Structures are given as structure tokens and as C-alpha cells.
Amino acid sequence: MLRTTSTLVVAGAACALASWLFASSQFFALQASLVGVAVILAVSLNLINGITGQFSIGHGGFMGVGAYVGVVTSSLLTQFQLLPGAPQVVSDQLVLLIALATGGLAAGTMGFLVGLPSLRLKGDYLAIVTLGFGEIIRVAIQNTKEIASDELKLVQAQGIGAELAYRVTHLGRATGLSQIPQLTSFGMVWFWVFVVVMVTRRILGSPHGRALLAIREDEVAAEAMGVDTTGYKVRAFAVASFFAGVAGALFAHFQAIITPAQFDFVKSTEIVVFIVAGGLGSTSGAVVSAMALTLLPEVMRSLFGGFNVEQIRKPLFGLLLVVIMLTRPQGLFGTHELWDLGKRKKRPA
Amino acid sequence: MAGLLQHLINGLAEGTIYALVALGYTMVYGVLKLINFAHGDVMMVGAYVGYAAAFVLGDGALGSLWGAVLVFLVSILFCGLLGWLVERFAYRPLREKPRLTALITAIGISFTLSYGFQLKVQPEIAGKKVTLLPGADPRTFPEIITPAEWVTLHVPAPAPAPDEVDPAAPHDAADDFVEIIIWNWQVISFVIALALMGGLQVLVFRTKFGRAMRAVSHDHRVAALLGIPVDRVIALTFMLGSALAACAGILYAIKDTLIQPMLGVQLGLKAFVAAVIGGIGNVQGAVLGAVALALCEELVVGYASSSWRDAVAFGFLIVVLLLRPQGLLGRVQAEKV
Amino acid sequence: MRNLTLAAFAALSLITLGCERKTPAVDPKPPEAKPVDAGVAAAPKQDDVILLGEVGSLTGPEAAFGISTKQGIELALAEANAAGGVKGKKLEVRVYDDQSKPEEAASAAARLITQDHIALLLGEVASSNSLAMAPKAQEAKVPMISPSSTNPAVTEVGDYIFRVCFIDPFQGYVMAKYARQDLKMSKAAILKDVKSAYSMGLADVFEKKFSELGGKVAGIESYSKGETDFRAQLTALKKLKVEGLYVPGYYNDVGLVARQAKELGLKVTMMGGDGWDSEKLFELGGAALDGSVVSNHYSAEDPSPQVQNFITKYKEKYGAVPDSLAALGYDAAMVGIEAMKRSTDLTGPSIRDALAQIRDFPGVAGTISINEKRDAVKPAVVLQIKNNKFNYVATVKP
Structure with missing residues (x-):
């Protein structure tokens, strides 16, 4: 416990330092935050797809839930001085933390509710249900209304309850929610990257993790051994959705605008691609490939700065995926982890 | 009443196209247990090849029988070849690997096709501009069947609501009936789709190849032991699915006239949903699921709210799966331990 | 195991590359030092070229709109350069694709601003994407002109955001x-x-x-x-x-x-x-x-020489009659160029001030006056379709 706390503190400090150092470069901070969000998404999805052996392609939907709930929370709270006397930065970060927590919890609850009935389904059927769920969320948001600033003022005068009701029914449909308080710093994103990696490692090392692995290897056998397969699957689903929600809330607070189209089926597929390219079941694989693939478009921009490669980026990306899979079907890392590298050398099999 | 009839006609037209695409998903899933994400894009390629063929044949061929047949044939052959290539080089090397890896290559192929077709490549060959890739602009599919009214139904109109009736206005006899027009191409498309489905049914359940295909679908290792050329059967299944997709692409283009590189993604997703509703791997199920899905969407738009159309489609899917996890016609397979 | 380590290193080096700036000239500063200039308005680096940035959708479902806009902008720049450029400098535009996605648009805008040091940002067509780009431009004090984002919220982001279309x-x-x-x-x-x-x-x-x-x-x-x-x-x-x-x-x-x-x-x-x-x-x-x-926004039948000139040139260059997105792209670039001509020193704030002063600027898609909300005030035309042609029927003034 002490070790975990101290590592957390050190990581937090390192992230704060880094974010102070790089705060002045908009582009760098933006890329680093985007990469961090991708990593959180990949690592959390890996918990479902890689470690538990289920197949979800609705992670984008959970991210969307987190983003929207987080934004509603922070828009409500920024009007208040939460800590009287504290500097604005501290109060802002507190608001952000609350927003992240509500966003994550909302997504986690949603994951639980979706998971409960649908995790009785197997394989591809589960996949299509998660996909359908993501699409339903998108359509639901599209059917809300847009915020009108004069209406908002009237509602704000009626108190916080009325404003909450107004904001929940006015999620900006296709236009999206804009004028989001820009509270996320790149350090905060990377702090959460650290948290999600730690949590996954801890889960894996625990009896809980063994149960998940058992479900992946052979569900029938696991059940025969007395593992409550549905229960474990639903919990894994809820934890992963929680982190997807946090990622969404982080994303929303450095993006200036969120639209339903950002959290659609394409987004979910992107995350699946991250973890498969990295090696299903490998957390470090998910981290590295999420980083590399998120930056790939920018790298291609850098490499071909002179030419106009904009239009061939996407088809090239598709071909690259095929080539990666053909040459290294187990993904970059297989099921290995970076932190196991040292151990294996000491213990030759 | 008139509205309902029209909705049924619309829904059937949409449903047959979903069905042709869903059949491809379901057959490939049957033999490979792979969701072939690139299938929708093969359909898109089919529509474009049909477009190119019609273009090369020139205006003279439009509306003639041989012109239409040629357009279909060229597209079927091209897509069959494309299906074979994709299977041979992107899926076969991964057959013994975890299923997800092949799924990723499928996504990769889908990206390559749908985004590749957004490039405009027009090199000059022998002094003439030849378009190799069409670019992102949507194109209008030529009328390979000259539209004509096949039959016009006069259906009695419902009495208008009392508050809508303007007492001053003279009674207009034209208001008593609603015209429902059925076009020749709707009938032709429907017949073609039915013929294709019937042909497939015969192929799968009445021929030697069909039996081999069902055997591979049941257990490809045992099938191989029994002397069935598994590789060839799978390749042929892919080609068959792609050929159906090509037909679906052209029928779609005849119906909705606009083709663009992303069309396969959206339609492919719906068709996949249809295949799952029907019970993936089941040939009749795909057709049933497709028609059910299309009608469901159509009626939601007609009688509820059109902005919830996609949500209802997926909600329908979820309800079906929760009540019948194996799909409408899917069979539960006991798992051997 | 060695393979794995190598692969990890390869991935990491990719990552560093992604963050690295890419400028044609040899950069005297090491890459780590680049962040500092984001807060102030970035002046163009080379002395003889003014670099403009454009973000548009060149791929994805809205590619057709992005391409029209881009062609309009390129035409405007070619004309301006043929007429001697701005303050004796040539104009260049760097275009990044955003695949019609807001997050890509934000990324592309940030890259143009902090890495490429553009003087002026043009784009986007879709309001959602413009809304994602606008805060980046506002923060870095780089003026942004949206050719055709019609949602009122776009220019409400800040005083560096303009548009040349009506709302x-x-x-x-x-x-x-x-x-x-x-x-x-x-x-x-x-x-x-x-x-x-x-x-x-x-x-x-x-x-x-x-x-x-x-x-x-x-x-x-x-x-x-x-x-x-x-x-x-x-x-x-x-x-x-x-x-x-x-x-x-x-x-x-x-x-x-x-x-x-x-x-x-x-x-x-x-x-x-x-x-x-x-x-x-x-x-x-x-x-x-x-x-x-x-x-x-405009009628291609408009007999004014400016409009007809634009249509002829566009047809010559791209082989098609320009649509209104091309016309608005052209106007956005022209308004930007005019502002740069009027500005004192080509820095963000001075271009911004010049932009805010634009009144009665003769654009091809109507006469443009920028109002206090930084929106263009201009009339709309009503056209009727007959025999595959838009025929002019009325003009409605605001």
C-alpha cells in the first residue's frame, strides 16, 4: 500500500513537472494529451478484449458518455468557488477531478448495465451488441437540443437544479458542445495513464486477474472450476468503461468541442486496432501501439512535409495494418510485457 | 393504408439489397468464423466497376438488355477476383492465428478500399485520360434500366382530419385517391435479387460444392480429413459472396443513383446487423434478418420519428439477441468440453 | 526478446519524430526549445514568403467541400502572387487534412500555428471543425478566417476569429x-x-x-x-x-x-x-x-466583371464551374490578403485589427463588411432552378 501511494505521488509530481515544462507549446501539449487519451482507452479496452478474452467494439460509446457527463459537471461547477480562498488553478483542477470522477462513474455504471445482460452472449454477438449500444448513444445525443445562451441565462437564475436539467437535455446535437472549460493539462492526462496501467497490473496480479485470464483461456473450464464467469466479465467491463469515461472527460476538457460523431463506431474500431497491433493481452503493447499509431499521421506529415500526402495517409494506414498483421500476427508484443523483460533473463526456462 | 403500402414497397426494396450483402457476411462467417469487415467495401467496388463498365459501353448500351447484362457480368467477375485476392493474401495466411488478427486485416482492407477510392488517379494512357481511381466526389450512376412506370395503383385516401378541411374550397376529386407508382426497375431489381437468393439456396443445399461448404462451415479440420479441398472451398465461398456483393452494389446504384467511396461502410454495417439478427452463418436467416431490419427502419420513419432510425435498428438487434442469443434462425451449438 | 526491445525502440523513435518540427530551413534551435513561441504571435520565418495555413477535409465524407475551398484559396493566392504578393513577399499556403473530424482539425490547426508559424489561418467549412480550431488560433493570437462556417458560435470564440459568409x-x-x-x-x-x-x-x-x-x-x-x-x-x-x-x-x-x-x-x-x-x-x-x-451567397450569372473573371479563371484551372464553397474560399483568402496588405507589420494583432476594419470589400460572393461580431454582413440571393440552371430571382438584404 505504501509503495503504491509513494509511486502515485512520484508519478503525479513527474507529470506536474512535465506539464509545467511543456505548457507553452500548444502543439506538443495537444499531441501528448491526445496520445495519453489513446493510451488510457487502449489499456482499458485491453482489459476486456485482451485479458478477459471478450470482444467489445463499443468503447467509443463509453468514452462519449464520460465526455458528455464530464462536461455537464464541469460547466455546472465552474461557476462556483469550490474552495474559498484557494487560487483559481487549484479550484479548476478540483472541478476537473470531480468531472473526471462523474464522467468515469457514469460510463462505468453504463458499462455495468450494458454488460449485465449482454455478457451472457458470446464472442461476435457481444461485439455487435456493444457496437449497437455505442450507436444508440450517438443517436440519443443527436436528438437533444442546442444550448442557447439567452435561455441558459434564464435557467441559471432558477438555480442549479434547473440548470442541470437544462444542460442534460441540451447536449448540442450534431453541432456538439463547445465552450468547454479547458481544464485538462497534459500532466493530468499522463497521471491517469499511470493510474490505468497500475490498476491493470494490480488486477492481473490478483486472484481476480487470474479468474479473468482463466475466462480468456477457456470459459467452460473456468466455470467448471467455480469461477463466476458472468460476474467477473461484468466487473471487468465496468472497470474498463470507467476508464473509458475518464478518458472521454479528459479529452473533452482539452478539445474545445465534442460532437457525437467523435465517439462513433470508427473511434471504437481505432481502439481495437491499437490493442491488436500492440498484442492482445499485453498492457505495454497497448501503450506503445496507441502512442505510435496516434502519432503516425503526424509523423507522416513530418516526413512528407514537402509533398501533399494528405490524401494518401488513410489508405496507407490501412495497408500498413494489413502488413503488420501478416508479418507479426501476435501484435508487437504478443502477450509479453515490457516490465517482464528483466525477469525472464534471470530465469531461463 | 396507401402510406403503409408504399412503406412496404420501400422497405422490401431496401431489404433485398441488405439481404444480398448480408448473405456475403453470413457465408464468410459460416466457413471462416470471420467478420469480413471489408465486405461492404467490396460492394462499393462493385458499384464503381458497374459504373465504369456502363461508361465504357457508352450511351448506346444504356437501357438495352445486353448492356445491363454486361454491366452485371463485368462487375461480378471483377469483384469475384477481388474477393479471391483478399482471401488469398490477407486472410489465408492468418487462418490458424487468433481470429482477431484476421479481423484487423479486414479493417485494414476496408480502410484501403474506402479511402483508396477517394484518391483521384487519372494518368494519361495513349493520349487519353483514364480514370483509375474515382476520387471522393459522388457520382451519378447511369440509368442502365430506363425508368418507366410499371403499374400505378390508385388507393383510396384516408379522410382528412376535420380541422384540416377548408369548407370554402371546392371538393377536389384528385384528393380521394393516392397514387402509388411501381417502377419497372423496382420490379426488375426485386426479381434479380430473388433469383440470386434462390440460386444460392440451390447451390448451398443441392450441389456438391454446397455440401462441401456446409461441411467446412461445420468443422473445417474434419472436412479436410474427409478429403474436402478446404482452401478451394473457402476461396470459392469468398468469390461467391463478393459476386453477390457486386450485384447488390449495382442494384443499390440503380435504386439510389448516387455512388461514393464511403457507401460500403454504412450499408455494410446495416447488412452485418441484419446477418446477426437472422443468426450469423445461416443463409435463410440473413434474408429474413435483412427484410425484417429494413421494414423495421421503414416503419419507424413512417410512423414514429425519423431521427431515431439508427437507434431503433440497433435496439431491434439488441432485443432480438437478448431474447434469442443465437439470432432468429441460428442454431444453438452445444459446446464440447 | 531482443526483437521486442527493438520494436519498442522503433515505436518510441516514431513518437519523437511525431513531435518534431519540420521546417524546410535548417533550424538553429534544438527541437526542445521550440515551445516558447506559442504564446506570442508567430511571425513567418523566411523573409520572402508569407505562409498561410488552411485546414480542410480532403478525405472523408466532406472531402468534396474541402477540395472546392482549397481550390478557391489557391486561385486567390496565385492571383495575389501574380500581382506582386503582399509587401513584396510571395504568399504560400500549407494545407492539412482533417478528415472532417474536429480533433484532427484542432491538431492540424495547432501544428500550423506552432510548428509552421503561419501568419493567418483559413478554414473550416463545417462549423464543428471550425469550433475546434478557433480556440487554438485565439490562444496563439493568430487570426482565423472561416470561409463558410455558418454557425453563430464560431466567431463567438474570440476576437481573432472571423468569417466571410452570412450565418x-x-x-x-x-x-x-x-x-x-x-x-x-x-x-x-x-x-x-x-x-x-x-x-x-x-x-x-x-x-x-x-x-x-x-x-x-x-x-x-x-x-x-x-x-x-x-x-x-x-x-x-x-x-x-x-x-x-x-x-x-x-x-x-x-x-x-x-x-x-x-x-x-x-x-x-x-x-x-x-x-x-x-x-x-x-x-x-x-x-x-x-x-x-x-x-x-452569389449567382454565377452575376454579370459583374469580378465574378465573371473569377469563374473564367477557375474553369481554366480546374475545369469546373466554381460552387459557392470555392467562391467563399477565394473570398476568405482575398479578405485575408487585403488585411495583410493593410496591416502594419504582419503580426497576428495587426492583421486582426486590419481584418476588423474591412468594410465594403468586393468579394465574388457578395460585398463583405465585417461587423462588430466579426461576421460578414452581406446580402443573400434567391435563385430558382429551371432546366438545370440556377436563375437569379431576388436579392434579400440583411
Whole structure:
């Protein structure tokens, strides 16, 4: 416990330092935050797809839930001085933390509710249900209304309850929610990257993790051994959705605008691609490939700065995926982890 | 009443196209247990090849029988070849690997096709501009069947609501009936789709190849032991699915006239949903699921709210799966331990 | 195991590359030092070239719009350079693709601003993408001109954000007024695209204004961008027996809507907005569109030499009649160039001040005056379609 706390503190400090150092470069901070969000998404999805052996392609939907709930929370709270006397930065970060927590919890609850009935389904059927769920969320948001600033003022005068009701029914449909308080710093994103990696490692090392692995290897056998397969699957689903929600809330607070189209089926597929390219079941694989693939478009921009490669980026990306899979079907890392590298050398099999 | 009839006609037209695409998903899933994400894009390629063929044949061929047949044939052959290539080089090397890896290559192929077709490549060959890739602009599919009214139904109109009736206005006899027009191409498309489905049914359940295909679908290792050329059967299944997709692409283009590189993604997703509703791997199920899905969407738009159309489609899917996890016609397979 | 380590290193080096700046000149500063200049307005690096940045969708579902805009901008730059450039410097534009995604647009804008040091940012067509870009430009004090984002919220982001088109409410208002007062319609319906902010915005205003003027909006149906079968919605609307159908969508959709409406025997006057403007519309819709009316930024029939000159040059270069997006792209670039000419020292704040001063600037898509909200105040034209041509019928002043 002490070790975990101290590592957390050190990581937090390192992230704060880094974010102070790089705060002045908009582009760098933006890329680093985007990469961090991708990593959180990949690592959390890996918990479902890689470690538990289920197949979800609705992670984008959970991210969307987190983003929207987080934004509603922070828009409500920024009007208040939460800590009287504290500097604005501290109060802002507190608001952000609350927003992240509500966003994550909302997504986690949603994951639980979706998971409960649908995790009785197997394989591809589960996949299509998660996909359908993501699409339903998108359509639901599209059917809300847009915020009108004069209406908002009237509602704000009626108190916080009325404003909450107004904001929940006015999620900006296709236009999206804009004028989001820009509270996320790149350090905060990377702090959460650290948290999600730690949590996954801890889960894996625990009896809980063994149960998940058992479900992946052979569900029938696991059940025969007395593992409550549905229960474990639903919990894994809820934890992963929680982190997807946090990622969404982080994303929303450095993006200036969120639209339903950002959290659609394409987004979910992107995350699946991250973890498969990295090696299903490998957390470090998910981290590295999420980083590399998120930056790939920018790298291609850098490499071909002179030419106009904009239009061939996407088809090239598709071909690259095929080539990666053909040459290294187990993904970059297989099921290995970076932190196991040292151990294996000491213990030759 | 008139509205309902029209909705049924619309829904059937949409449903047959979903069905042709869903059949491809379901057959490939049957033999490979792979969701072939690139299938929708093969359909898109089919529509474009049909477009190119019609273009090369020139205006003279439009509306003639041989012109239409040629357009279909060229597209079927091209897509069959494309299906074979994709299977041979992107899926076969991964057959013994975890299923997800092949799924990723499928996504990769889908990206390559749908985004590749957004490039405009027009090199000059022998002094003439030849378009190799069409670019992102949507194109209008030529009328390979000259539209004509096949039959016009006069259906009695419902009495208008009392508050809508303007007492001053003279009674207009034209208001008593609603015209429902059925076009020749709707009938032709429907017949073609039915013929294709019937042909497939015969192929799968009445021929030697069909039996081999069902055997591979049941257990490809045992099938191989029994002397069935598994590789060839799978390749042929892919080609068959792609050929159906090509037909679906052209029928779609005849119906909705606009083709663009992303069309396969959206339609492919719906068709996949249809295949799952029907019970993936089941040939009749795909057709049933497709028609059910299309009608469901159509009626939601007609009688509820059109902005919830996609949500209802997926909600329908979820309800079906929760009540019948194996799909409408899917069979539960006991798992051997 | 060694393979793995190598792979990890390869991935890491990719990552560092991604963050590295790429400028054509040899950079005296090490890459780590680059962040500092983000806070201040970035001046162009090379002395003889002024670099502009554009973000647009060159791939993805809205690629056609991005490409038109880009061609309009390129044409404007070519003309300006032929006329001697700005302050003796040549103009160049660097274009990044955003695949019609807001997060890509934000990334591309940040890259243009902090890595490429552009003097002026142009883009986007879609309001959602412009809203994602605007805070980046605002923060770095780089002026941004949106050619055709019509959502009012875009320029509300800050005082560095401008646009050269009119806003949604105005267009919806123009059509509602024309339908009610000139066409004497009493019952109309709306078919809108729920995935498009533009379409929803216009539809809202039309509904409100049309009812205010005494008309009745009998039904509102919707579709999602990318759908090509509108028969279900049209069948539902057929039951309502309306005189007019307002379809504030883009030409791809509208052409099909018209064709399918005719196919179903639905007899209505269709109405729309600037999204209809494309030669493709007639290819898709054909005779089914006859009699429809649209509001637009400009009329290609406009005899003024400036407009005709633009059309001729555009046709020469790209082989097509420019649509309104191309015209607006051209105008945005021209307004930007004019502001740079008037600015004192080509820094962000001075270009911004010059932009805010633009009055009665003769653009091809109408005369542009920038108001205190940094929106362009300009008239709209109403066009009627006959025999596959837009014919001018009226001008509506704001």
C-alpha cells in the first residue's frame, strides 16, 4: 500500500513537472494529451478484449458518455468557488477531478448495465451488441437540443437544479458542445495513464486477474472450476468503461468541442486496432501501439512535409495494418510485457 | 393504408439489397468464423466497376438488355477476383492465428478500399485520360434500366382530419385517391435479387460444392480429413459472396443513383446487423434478418420519428439477441468440453 | 526478446519524430526549445514568403467541400502572387487534412500555428471543425478566417476569429420570408440532416420564421448524412399534403431527395440553402429539381466583371464551374490578403485589427463588411432552378 501511494505521488509530481515544462507549446501539449487519451482507452479496452478474452467494439460509446457527463459537471461547477480562498488553478483542477470522477462513474455504471445482460452472449454477438449500444448513444445525443445562451441565462437564475436539467437535455446535437472549460493539462492526462496501467497490473496480479485470464483461456473450464464467469466479465467491463469515461472527460476538457460523431463506431474500431497491433493481452503493447499509431499521421506529415500526402495517409494506414498483421500476427508484443523483460533473463526456462 | 403500402414497397426494396450483402457476411462467417469487415467495401467496388463498365459501353448500351447484362457480368467477375485476392493474401495466411488478427486485416482492407477510392488517379494512357481511381466526389450512376412506370395503383385516401378541411374550397376529386407508382426497375431489381437468393439456396443445399461448404462451415479440420479441398472451398465461398456483393452494389446504384467511396461502410454495417439478427452463418436467416431490419427502419420513419432510425435498428438487434442469443434462425451449438 | 526491445525502440523513435518540427530551413534551435513561441504571435520565418495555413477535409465524407475551398484559396493566392504578393513577399499556403473530424482539425490547426508559424489561418467549412480550431488560433493570437462556417458560435470564440459568409439564422430567414411572402405558401414541411449542424441550424430558423409569418410547418422529418434512401421520410411527408418542402442539406442528398420525391409522386416546391450549390446537383436530381428555390451567397450569372473573371479563371484551372464553397474560399483568402496588405507589420494583432476594419470589400460572393461580431454582413440571393440552371430571382438584404 505504501509503495503504491509513494509511486502515485512520484508519478503525479513527474507529470506536474512535465506539464509545467511543456505548457507553452500548444502543439506538443495537444499531441501528448491526445496520445495519453489513446493510451488510457487502449489499456482499458485491453482489459476486456485482451485479458478477459471478450470482444467489445463499443468503447467509443463509453468514452462519449464520460465526455458528455464530464462536461455537464464541469460547466455546472465552474461557476462556483469550490474552495474559498484557494487560487483559481487549484479550484479548476478540483472541478476537473470531480468531472473526471462523474464522467468515469457514469460510463462505468453504463458499462455495468450494458454488460449485465449482454455478457451472457458470446464472442461476435457481444461485439455487435456493444457496437449497437455505442450507436444508440450517438443517436440519443443527436436528438437533444442546442444550448442557447439567452435561455441558459434564464435557467441559471432558477438555480442549479434547473440548470442541470437544462444542460442534460441540451447536449448540442450534431453541432456538439463547445465552450468547454479547458481544464485538462497534459500532466493530468499522463497521471491517469499511470493510474490505468497500475490498476491493470494490480488486477492481473490478483486472484481476480487470474479468474479473468482463466475466462480468456477457456470459459467452460473456468466455470467448471467455480469461477463466476458472468460476474467477473461484468466487473471487468465496468472497470474498463470507467476508464473509458475518464478518458472521454479528459479529452473533452482539452478539445474545445465534442460532437457525437467523435465517439462513433470508427473511434471504437481505432481502439481495437491499437490493442491488436500492440498484442492482445499485453498492457505495454497497448501503450506503445496507441502512442505510435496516434502519432503516425503526424509523423507522416513530418516526413512528407514537402509533398501533399494528405490524401494518401488513410489508405496507407490501412495497408500498413494489413502488413503488420501478416508479418507479426501476435501484435508487437504478443502477450509479453515490457516490465517482464528483466525477469525472464534471470530465469531461463 | 396507401402510406403503409408504399412503406412496404420501400422497405422490401431496401431489404433485398441488405439481404444480398448480408448473405456475403453470413457465408464468410459460416466457413471462416470471420467478420469480413471489408465486405461492404467490396460492394462499393462493385458499384464503381458497374459504373465504369456502363461508361465504357457508352450511351448506346444504356437501357438495352445486353448492356445491363454486361454491366452485371463485368462487375461480378471483377469483384469475384477481388474477393479471391483478399482471401488469398490477407486472410489465408492468418487462418490458424487468433481470429482477431484476421479481423484487423479486414479493417485494414476496408480502410484501403474506402479511402483508396477517394484518391483521384487519372494518368494519361495513349493520349487519353483514364480514370483509375474515382476520387471522393459522388457520382451519378447511369440509368442502365430506363425508368418507366410499371403499374400505378390508385388507393383510396384516408379522410382528412376535420380541422384540416377548408369548407370554402371546392371538393377536389384528385384528393380521394393516392397514387402509388411501381417502377419497372423496382420490379426488375426485386426479381434479380430473388433469383440470386434462390440460386444460392440451390447451390448451398443441392450441389456438391454446397455440401462441401456446409461441411467446412461445420468443422473445417474434419472436412479436410474427409478429403474436402478446404482452401478451394473457402476461396470459392469468398468469390461467391463478393459476386453477390457486386450485384447488390449495382442494384443499390440503380435504386439510389448516387455512388461514393464511403457507401460500403454504412450499408455494410446495416447488412452485418441484419446477418446477426437472422443468426450469423445461416443463409435463410440473413434474408429474413435483412427484410425484417429494413421494414423495421421503414416503419419507424413512417410512423414514429425519423431521427431515431439508427437507434431503433440497433435496439431491434439488441432485443432480438437478448431474447434469442443465437439470432432468429441460428442454431444453438452445444459446446464440447 | 531482443526483437521486442527493438520494436519498442522503433515505436518510441516514431513518437519523437511525431513531435518534431519540420521546417524546410535548417533550424538553429534544438527541437526542445521550440515551445516558447506559442504564446506570442508567430511571425513567418523566411523573409520572402508569407505562409498561410488552411485546414480542410480532403478525405472523408466532406472531402468534396474541402477540395472546392482549397481550390478557391489557391486561385486567390496565385492571383495575389501574380500581382506582386503582399509587401513584396510571395504568399504560400500549407494545407492539412482533417478528415472532417474536429480533433484532427484542432491538431492540424495547432501544428500550423506552432510548428509552421503561419501568419493567418483559413478554414473550416463545417462549423464543428471550425469550433475546434478557433480556440487554438485565439490562444496563439493568430487570426482565423472561416470561409463558410455558418454557425453563430464560431466567431463567438474570440476576437481573432472571423468569417466571410452570412450565418445560419439569416439564410433560414431569407427562405422562410420568400416562401411565405413571394410564393404565398401556407403549409410546408422540413427534411433535415440530423448529423449536420448546418442543416439543423437552418431548419430551426426556417420553422420559427415560417410560423411567425403565419405559415404552418406541418411535418419535420430527418435523415443522417450518408443515407441515400429518403423514400421512407418522403412517403411520410406525402401523407401531409404540403406545398413546400425545405431541405437545408448538401447537394448530394438534395439531388436524391428530389429524384425520389418525383418517383413517389410527391408534388411540392423544394427549397434549400447554399449547400445545394454544385453542378453535381443537376446530375443527381435532373428535371426533378425544376421550380425549386434556394438561397445562396452569389449567382454565377452575376454579370459583374469580378465574378465573371473569377469563374473564367477557375474553369481554366480546374475545369469546373466554381460552387459557392470555392467562391467563399477565394473570398476568405482575398479578405485575408487585403488585411495583410493593410496591416502594419504582419503580426497576428495587426492583421486582426486590419481584418476588423474591412468594410465594403468586393468579394465574388457578395460585398463583405465585417461587423462588430466579426461576421460578414452581406446580402443573400434567391435563385430558382429551371432546366438545370440556377436563375437569379431576388436579392434579400440583411
